[in-house]
Amino acid sequence: MIPPKPASRPDGASLFSYLRLFRRDILSAQPARLYRAWMAAFRTPFFRSYLCNDPALIRRVLQDRPADFPKSQRITEGLAPLLGRSVFVTNGEEWLRQRRIIDPAFEGGRMRAAFPAILAAGQAAVARLPEGAVEIEAAASHAAADVIFRTLFSLPIEDRVAQAVFHEFRTYQRTQPILNLAAFLPLPAWVPRLHRRATRRSAATIRRLIGQMTEARATAIAAGTAPDDLATRIMTTPDPVTGSRFGTAEMVDQVAIFFLAGHETSASALSWALYLLASHSAAQDRVAVEAAAMTEDFASLATLRFTRDVFREALRLYPPVPMMVRETAKPEEMRGRAVPKGAQIVLSPWHLHRHERLWANPDGFDPDRWQTEAGKSSARDAYLPFSSGPRVCPGAGFAMLEGTLLLALLVRSFRFDVVEGRVPVPVAHLTVRGKDGIWLKASRRSNP
Numbered sequence: 001m002i003p004p005k006p007a008s009r010p011d012g013a014s015l016f017s018y019l020r021l022f023r024r025d026i027l028s029a030q031p032a033r034l035y036r037a038w039m040a041a042f043r044t045p046f047f048r049s050y051l052c053n054d055p056a057l058i059r060r061v062l063q064d065r066p067a068d069f070p071k072s073q074r075i076t077e078g079l080a081p082l083l084g085r086s087v088f089v090t091n092g093e094e095w096l097r098q099r100r101i102i103d104p105a106f107e108g109g110r111m112r113a114a115f116p117a118i119l120a121a122g123q124a125a126v127a128r129l130p131e132g133a134v135e136i137e138a139a140a141s142h143a144a145a146d147v148i149f150r151t152l153f154s155l156p157i158e159d160r161v162a163q164a165v166f167h168e169f170r171t172y173q174r175t176q177p178i179l180n181l182a183a184f185l186p187l188p189a190w191v192p193r194l195h196r197r198a199t200r201r202s203a204a205t206i207r208r209l210i211g212q213m214t215e216a217r218a219t220a221i222a223a224g225t226a227p228d229d230l231a232t233r234i235m236t237t238p239d240p241v242t243g244s245r246f247g248t249a250e251m252v253d254q255v256a257i258f259f260l261a262g263h264e265t266s267a268s269a270l271s272w273a274l275y276l277l278a279s280h281s282a283a284q285d286r287v288a289v290e291a292a293a294m295t296e297d298f299a300s301l302a303t304l305r306f307t308r309d310v311f312r313e314a315l316r317l318y319p320p321v322p323m324m325v326r327e328t329a330k331p332e333e334m335r336g337r338a339v340p341k342g343a344q345i346v347l348s349p350w351h352l353h354r355h356e357r358l359w360a361n362p363d364g365f366d367p368d369r370w371q372t373e374a375g376k377s378s379a380r381d382a383y384l385p386f387s388s389g390p391r392v393c394p395g396a397g398f399a400m401l402e403g404t405l406l407l408a409l410l411v412r413s414f415r416f417d418v419v420e421g422r423v424p425v426p427v428a429h430l431t432v433r434g435k436d437g438i439w440l441k442a443s444r445r446s447n448p
């Protein structure tokens with residue numbers, strides 16, 4: 001069975017209908033040829049953008065000369081009221097310093113320290129999940145938010161402030177329906193950037209709550225009573241170059257992006273992985289066997305090989321971040337075309353991961369491909385769920401651990417089946433979601 005893929009738009013749609021489709025959903029607004037093309041140019045009256053699927057071009061943008069392809073400030077300004085000057089939106093020296101402080105907190109060795117907190121969040125998710133038809137994205141969101149609070153601040157989601165942040169994020173997303181990828185493409189400079197009042201208010205509430213958490217933490221660090229978690233680690237790590245640390249205010253920006261980037265994305269990947277298993281029962285049985293033998297310590301992660309491949313395959317078919325945008329800092333030549341300074345360069349994991357010339361059986365669910373030479377070679381050229389190069393997702397290792405573990409814990413305790421008549425249609429909001437959610441039937445296994 002081929003997993004759900006949105007219909008592409010017919011070739012030759014008018015510019016007006018393209019823009020209309022685009023605002024509704026960026027995935028179904030694209031023509032099918034993008035699954036075969038190496039590069040495609042879009043000219044609209046407002047911007048020029050170039051979608052690159054050529055692995056050599058992607059390497060140039062992300063790895064070889066990233067400084068010549070910075071993040072476009074116009075694109076990220078939609079998130080400014082919430083994210084301030086967080087590492088997700090900055091460029092140049094400011095961004096470099098932030099990464100020097102953040103990256104050590106996510107190094108391999110630190111993941112072992114984070115494991116018990118992630119395990120506890122997974123066990124709580126299993127205990128919370130009801131039987132019967134469930135909208136799994138909501139459950140996964142709850143679980144992923146719990147993971148973030150426990151690992152960052154040693155607080156479970158039941159904590160009063162953690163709860164308040166989680167709920168306010170939902171409100172934030174409701175008040176900002178344009179928080180989809182269309183909002184990430186630059187508008188002409190004369191379009192006023194009105195952030196709705198409710199969105200601004202919601203962003204301010206989130207930042208106030210996060211501010212309380214970071215201030216409390218700064219006090220605990222000063223008193224020598226702070227737990228050894230990600231927040232303490234990040235707030236006490238000096239920049240190895242300048243010796244400076246994050247102040248409390250700077251830390252609020254970073255916590256906001258850890259929360260947003262770390263929970264929406266993981267929740268999306270986990271939900272799609274569960275849907276894929278519900279619709280492929282032989283694969284689900286294999287995950288259940290692996291999970292049943294798991295011993296719940298850090299070392300047992302190495303035994304979850306097939307489960308990890310299922311999670312990788314879910315990230316391939318439904319990359320939570322379906323597109324990334326950069327801007328040319330100077331004129332470039334790309335595949336023989338002159339690309340002007342200031343052009344938008346769109347890198348699309350969504351198209352790359354399903355590219356017909358780069359993957360065998362591109363739309364099929366085949367977790368075993370990850371153990372084949374052909375699969376590994378396709379992945380080297382055409383697999384970017386976490387981006388790559390210096391701006392790669394700092395949470396990639398964390399997210400792989402979390403996704404594999406939560407998948408195993410859930411499938412060990414529950415059998416998941418599809419709900420008749422509810423095939424989720426992927427749409428790109430901030431992450432790739434099911435248009436009307438992702439519904440699954442959960443039944444407790446008798447001997448988990």
Ligand code: HEM
Pocket residue numbers: 087088089099257258261262263265266269319320321324325384385386387390391392393394395396398399
């Ligand atoms: C399945 C889960 C995740 C996926 C698919 C994912 C994917 C990505 C991608 C594609 C980017 C690059 C975006 C761009 O350059 O435009 C990114 C950046 C980022 N991610 Fe993740 N992410 C995940 C989980 C996490 C987690 C758990 C954290 C932290 C706890 C995190 C923190 C960040 C941060 C801070 C950035 C900005 C890095 C920078 O610009 O230098 N992510 N992520």
